[in-house]
Every structure is written in C-alpha cells, then in structure tokens.
Amino acid sequence: MLASSVTLAQEPPPFDSFELERLDLNPGAAGSLLMGTGELLPAGDFRFSAVGHYQHNPFVFSRDGQVVPIVGSRATTHLAAAYAPFSWLELGVQLPIVVLQTGTDLSGEGIARPASSGLSTPTVSARVGLVSQQAGSWGDLALEMGVGAPMGSAPGFARDEGLRYAPRVMIGRRFGWFRVAVDSRLMVRPVLTPYEERALARAAVGNEAQVGLALAMVGQRTRWELDLRGTFPLVKQPSSVELFLGPRYLVNPSVEVFALAGLGSGAAPGTPLFRVLLGAAFGRVVPPRLSDESSVTCAPELEHSAEECPDMDEDSDGVPNGLDQCDEQAGTPERQGCPWTDLDRDGIEDKLDACPAEVGVAAWKGCPMPDQDKDGIEDGRDVCPSEPGPEISRGCPLKDRDLDGIEDDIDQCPDLAGPPERQGCPESDLDRDNIANVVDTCAREPGPVDNHGCPAHEVPLVSLTRQKIELTDKVFFVPGQPRIVERSFPVLNWVAKVMLEHPDLPLVVVGAHTDDRGNALDNQRQSQARAEEVRKYLIQRGVAPERLEAKGYGQSRPLYSNATSIGRENNRRIEFIIVARQ
Template structure:
C-alpha cells in the first residue's frame, strides 16, 4: 500500500500564507507539473505497461482506449496533518502504435482527465484544481536491435518519447515545457512465458520549491525509471505482472508500484484487458492503488516464434492447420501436424484419412497416384504408361514415341544401316557390318578378336570371355551395344547428391574407358531412386545426382558434349519397392549409349 507518511515532500511552488495571515490573501493555484506516472506500452507486444523489446510486425496498427482510476495520487503533509490535494482522479488514455517497417514502431498517447477532486484547501490559501481537461500528450519511436522472431536470442530495442506541453491549466498535467524519455528495452520468451526489463530516463524541467510553505515540499526534476514484467504467452487469456519504480535525481522520494491483470483476445482484431495494483512510496503521482480497464483494436493478435502454437488455436477463432500443429480439428485422434486429412475424421494407420477408393481399382486413394483412373498396383494405381499405344509400357519401350512390336521392345522392325541385321540385334545400327560381327564393321584396334565397341580394354589385347581385357585383369567396366555397365555401385551421401569417396575409383576408370572410346557419340547418365518420400523431391534428387556424376566425368577429361544427365526419380523401378533389397536395386545410376538416328 502507498506510504504517504510524515515526510511527504511536495512540489507546490508558491504555496501562500505563512501563519495567521493566510486568510487575508487571495488563494493561489498550485504550480503545474505532470502528476501522471503511468506510461503505456502503445504497441503492447508482450506487456501493456513495460517495453519488452518486441515491436509490432511490419505494417500493423494497434489502437487502444483505457479508463483509469487513481486513489490519492497526491497527498501533502504539514506536521501530523495530511491532506489529499488529489484524492480521486479518473482519466482516459487513448493510444496508437504503428510499424511502417519491421524494425521501427511509432506511437502516440493522449491522456484526458475526466474527473479530478481533492480536499478543500482554500482555508490554507490554495485554490481548487481544475476538474477535467487534456493532459500531456506524447509521441514515441522505438527501434529494434535484436528480435527473436528473426532468430536472435533476445528482443532488444531502443526508444525515445517526447511529452508535449499542451495540457489544460491548473490540472497538474503538464511540466510547462517538453519532456523527454529515452529508454532501453530487453525481453525474451521462455516457452509459455516472457520476461522483460525496461530502463528509462525522464528529462523534465526542474521545478524548485520553497521550504517556507505551510506543507513540506520537494523539487521536481529528472528521474531514472525502471520496469519489469512477467507475462504468459501463446494463450487467448494471458496474464501479466508488472513492477514499476523510479529513482529521482533531485530531492524527491522514490516509489514502486506492483500491477497485475489479464488480457483476453475476443477475436483477431479486438482484445480487452484490465490492470490493477498498489503503490509504495510518497513520490508525487504514486497512488494508494489504481485500476485500469481498456480495449484495443486492429492488429492485436500476438506474433509467434517458429515452433510455437498460435494464440488463435481456439475453436471459435480462425486459424490454419499449420498454425496449430498440436490441435486435432477433426477429432480423429491424429494431431494436425501429422494428419494428412485434417478436415475429415480418419484413422491413425491412414495418417488421419478415411479409407477411400474413388476409382474402385482396389488401391486406397492415400496410396493411389491416379485416384480417378483405375490402374494397377505396380503403377501405384495408375494405368500402364504407354505413350505410343503399342501395348509396350513406356518403361520397357525403347521407342516410346513410335508404335512398335512387343518382340522388338516397342520399336518397329528397322535396319538403318541396311546391313541385313535388324537394329534391335545390330550392335552397330548406324554402321554396316557382317552378320557374324552382329552388324558391326571389322574394328579391332588391339586385334584380340573383340571389336572396339564391346572391348572394355580396347588398347590392350585380351580375351573375348573377359570382355576384351587380359586374363589377369578383371574388367570393372563392361560394354554392351546400348549400355555401359559397372561392376560396383555408385554411392551418394544419404538423401544428398554428394558422391561418396568410395565411388571415385570406379568413376575414374569409367572416365578412362569413355576417353578410349571416342566412337560413343553421347552417353546419358541416368539416376533413379526408390519410392520413399515425395515424387517431386525424388525427381529433383535423382537429377542432382546425375549432374554430380556428369561433373565428375568432365573433371576427368570427358568432353561435356558427349555427356547428358537425366534424373528419373522413382518412375522406372527395376525391382519391387516393398522390400529393402528391392529398394536398394532401384537406387541406381545407369549409363546409356545413344546412337544417332
């Protein structure tokens, strides 16, 4: 409770009447100064009264109005006699805050005195105070230095306020000249609550008083003010506890106030609040107790940090599923965070979705890649892909854009080099060769009986049974008419396109073979994945892996124009994705030789 004890020092300049001649003089008005100690936080981010270092988000506007009652904010003493110069004071505070950019908040406050009454001191030669009028309006600016929303560990801001001397006379509401309030604000959220500290200086005109007045007095001047707040966050109903105090830099008592109250979000654009507390100390403007009730409009929904639930997570407030990951909107026991059908009740094993089969193909929609077209399980519920309509699936069709024959792997029967060997059997389809050479000309650089096109060691004589390599040398790269096969796998970092070091040796040998076979006009590096994860993500990952292999081969001297990179994702499996070994087989890199038409 406020202590208005025997050492109450007042700011009454020019109090008249010493001794018995007081009644013979005309009553005089108390000298004006700003009695109000309440300083609202106009943006109210985190606290209504204490700056937390957090500003309004960019572009947001907050308007607030508050009714305020103070009991005995100004009590004077002479000996054992105490009088309430201001016993009851009712004010209205209008405040606005706006952030044009994320690091700047501008504010304005206009306090209005609606009713002010105290003891009748005319017998003491003191005229009554005005009962109502405009108090000192103020403007403020705050600049954010650090922000938790931006990933910093704290909210830190600097600010300055200016009190304008436009108040009504005889109201104890103005210092007569501008006052200035520089401040520093620091705060941090800790899960469900926030802590904040504020320090400010009050620079105001010095009002020196006389010791000969009937009532004890003190000078009015500069002060150091401080504030601390503890507030809950992340809920529609929030509480805050504020401690505010001052240390004067002139001959004046200090004071401390303790204020507690709730604030409630009515809807995303309106909140109501109330604050009440007691004062300790005899500094002018420190009431025995004060009560405040108000409302705010505009952008009043508090911001949230990454990973925090939104304050809008209430059934009657609009919100998105992403804002409230811990809620269960459809009541199926599956949280929004993992519910793939958050607006329809489902089951846990279906990730919150009900069992559905729109196309009646026996494959649930959640597993069906083509939910409106009947398909087969092997194609993930889609019809067999056959772009040219020749009955050969695109995955197995060597000529997917040209109708062909099933026994010719989807290609028409052709013999481009007219050597009597059909292209599907011709190992050299664009160069005429005898049937006994499988359509290839007699090209054997090392004269080992294995044509260069199929010779894994074209510059060293070897055995046909060893793919053209010497008996003592195990070929690690095997050539076929359409592909280059490696005897060991190319490995990448899990979920990444970076090559493992263990793959350097086999890729270096592959580059050597490509450089020894300049007759290969184009080699397509094709990368594949299994079906785990998102199809689009798998497609991007396979393309990045194909590009990594191509870059490695170029670094080893292979001409860039002879290499192309293709990522096929999960669309061309060679084994079942239902087993670990099958998925491992599907994660592969292939090298296809492309011959000109």
C-alpha cells in the same frame, strides 16, 4: 476541457506546475499493455485504445503522524493510438484527460484544492525496431523517443513547465508460451527545486530513470501479464515501485478488452497506493506469432487456419492439426489424419500412389510398369529400353552379353561385366556372385542381381549404387522433433551394415530434407538436427565418425511439388549420398 484548463490556470496553483501522472500505456500493446517489449506492430496495422484509470492517494504528505492526501483519488481517461507505416517503424500518440480529481482542503496551509478535471500531458512517440524475433533473430530490440507537450492543466497537477522528453530502450524475447521483456527509459523534464518557506515543504521534481520488467503470455485468446515498474529520480526525491497484474481477452480480430490492477510502494508524487485500469482496443488487435506458436484466434468461433492452430483438431478425427496431413478430411491416426482412398482401385492407397488415377503395381509406387520396347522387362530395369532383348542381357540384344559396354569379341570376360581397364572383367567381387562390390548390397554373401546381391531368402531394405545408398522405406521422426521413430531402426541398421561391409566406401553425406511448411530457417535447423541424429545412430552401430557427414538442406531441394500432401510427404526424406573425399 481546454477552456476549463485555461480558466483554472488563472488561480494560484498549490505548487509550482508539474505533471503528477507517472504511468503511460504502450500504444501498440505488442506483447504488453504497459511495457515496451521491443516488438512492433506489423506494417500497415493500427490500434486505438480507450482506458479508464483510477488511482488512490497518488499525492500525499504526512502531518503529525497522519497521512493527508493532497490528491486523494484521481480518475483519468487515457486515449492512445499506434500505427506502423513500415515493419521497422511504429508511431504512437497518447492523450490523458483527468475526468475527476479530489483532494483535501488545505486552505489553512495556504494551498488551494487541486482542480477536479482537465487535460493532462499529451505525448507523441516514434519507435524504431532494430532486431525482430519474427524475422528469425534471437529476440526483439527497439529504440523510442517520446515527447510530452506542456498543454495540460497546471492546477490539476497535469502539466510540466516545458517539453518532456523520454528516450527509451526496449528488449524482449518469446520463450514458448510466454514473453519476457525489459523496458528502460530516461524521463527528461523541467526541474523544480524544493522550498521550505511554507508549512508544507515539497521535495524536488525533475529527471528520473524508469525501468520495467514484463512477463506476458502469448498464443492464447486470454493472456495474462505481470509488470514490475521502478522509478529512480535523478533529483532529491524518494524512489518508487509498482506491480501490475491483469488479463487481456480477444473478443474478435478487431476488438480486445483488458484490465490491470497495480499496487504502489514509495512516497514519490504520482505513486498511488493502488491503481485499476479497464479498457478496450480497436483495429488490428491480433498479434503476430512465431512459426512454432499457436495464434490467439485458435477458438471455434474465430476465423483461423489449421496451420495457425497446430494443437486444435479441425476435422475432429483425433489427430491434431500439426500432425494431420488431411486437415479438412477426417481420417485415422495411423494414416496421419487422412482417410483411406484408392481412386484407381489398384489396391494402393492414394497418398502412397504416385499415379492415383492409373492402375499400377506396388513396385512402381502405384504407376503402370513402363516397357517401351515390349520385351517384358520394365524400363526401370531395361538397360536398352528402346531395343528388345532377353532378361539375361537385362533387355539388350545379345551383342554384349554382360552389358559392360565392351563388345563380346574383345571382352576377356564376355559373361561377366567389367570396366575397360580390366578388359571387360569384373571389379572386385568378394562373395563371387558376379556383382562388383561397389554395387553389391551384401558384399560378403552371394545373391542374385534382382535381390541387389543379397541371399534370396533375405529382403534387403537398402540398395547400393555408385552414387548413393537407396532406401526402400522412409526414415520417420517424432513430429516436430529430431528423435528417430523405432520403426525406422531396421532400415538404418541396413545402412550401417552396408557401410561396414564396404570399408573402401568414400565419404557418405547424410542429407535431411523438409517440405516448405513453416519458417524456412526453422526448417533448416530441424533438418540439420535430424541429419545429426541419423549420423549419431550409425556411429552407435559401428560406423567410423569420419566416414559420415550430416547436412540439413531444409526446404531448399524439393523433389516434388509442395502444393499436394503427397508431394510434401515425398519431400520429407533422408538421403545417403556417396561423395569423394576432398
């Protein structure tokens, strides 16, 4: 091709040498095949593309009311490659080759027929990413500098007289299943002034501004894109607009095929009546995804993980991967996709059993009841777990019957627990059930200690301590949303009841926590939204807004290991912490 270009260059060109081609590819094809979207290839990834490109009437003039094509048809092979040595840098190269070009014989006008083939203008580019939505920012923003070398065929309208520069700004953002991007660049090229001494006059050719808009699908194996591209010359020459539409299909993680068809409007050289592009790309062609997006590999015949494809159902149990707590085992919807298993046969399902290999009781979440001093009172209720004592003294020997830390011989109320500043007499007890208001779940109705101070016929769903309001059940939300599931209203109603019955209760922080699956920033945002939703519910139940503070901790404060489904289940929680006002 190079030898052919040199030979053809010896013939007089029909016009001064200039590059007719106005279309180039997006070498990395991140988001769009033609337009830069601000998104770069992941670090270490590469992509090679080969594209067949046909143009109809890219260069015409009007004579006696008839359109005469100087270049009637043009078939080009575009070779493009991109490589990202770093996450913020992408290098690209493009090599277009004119394979076949036809035109009208204008020898009568003193104009030679254009060369039928030859090398076109090769370009190299460097793209720098400034902002990345993948990293948690609002979108993608990148800058690029491209340089075209004057190495093409002059008789084939495939060469400028000097270097061509193309500074470029690209910005884009994903919105759910589609991406929007704007690509603008300035084409700085040698300027050819018009002349009128020939019968066929030519307009000026030179610098121009190009603006493109891309709308493309994401997260699908077959993705469509719509591109609008406008060219606005900075010399005396008509403007032009082109519209492109086409699909791209992932054959496997290393091969992608695509097609584009475009219509052109405008008389500027290089704007055809229509174009058709067919091509294939090789390398690492699976695009990166956001944490809430599906991967393009979500097909049974392609390798993928359950986390990458939340809408699929890997184990065919009717529960999508995004909601399935047991991705590799078929289960039931009411168990979030997990099967019923009870390894220790204690009647407590393994996923709810804190000790799945030991026979236990429900009160201890499936674990055996610990009783170090063998006094018949489990350690969790035994104030003196290493010394045996009766139930009346909560497991301690009868030397401090009310277990308030004050010896009976100096305790003014030896049968009623109280602080030292009250000489052992109890704190305020409105319902006179011998349980101080600060730890009495039902402060206005008497009840036994083992029922948290509530009447024996009533089952409290929360218990009040000096540090927190503890729940007997979890607060459930619609998966992926902050909306509270109706089954959790009763336990939240109890939280509101306790706060309303304890007007002297200090500030309560509603803390929301998640497991470590997904993006950390998204988890923090979701936990904050859920904490706000719980706070809003309690306010609707009558709690004063100034007594509540919502705080989302995301995945930063796990109680259990996130390596197991049980650990992740326990880490997803709502807590009500009692704190002193600042």
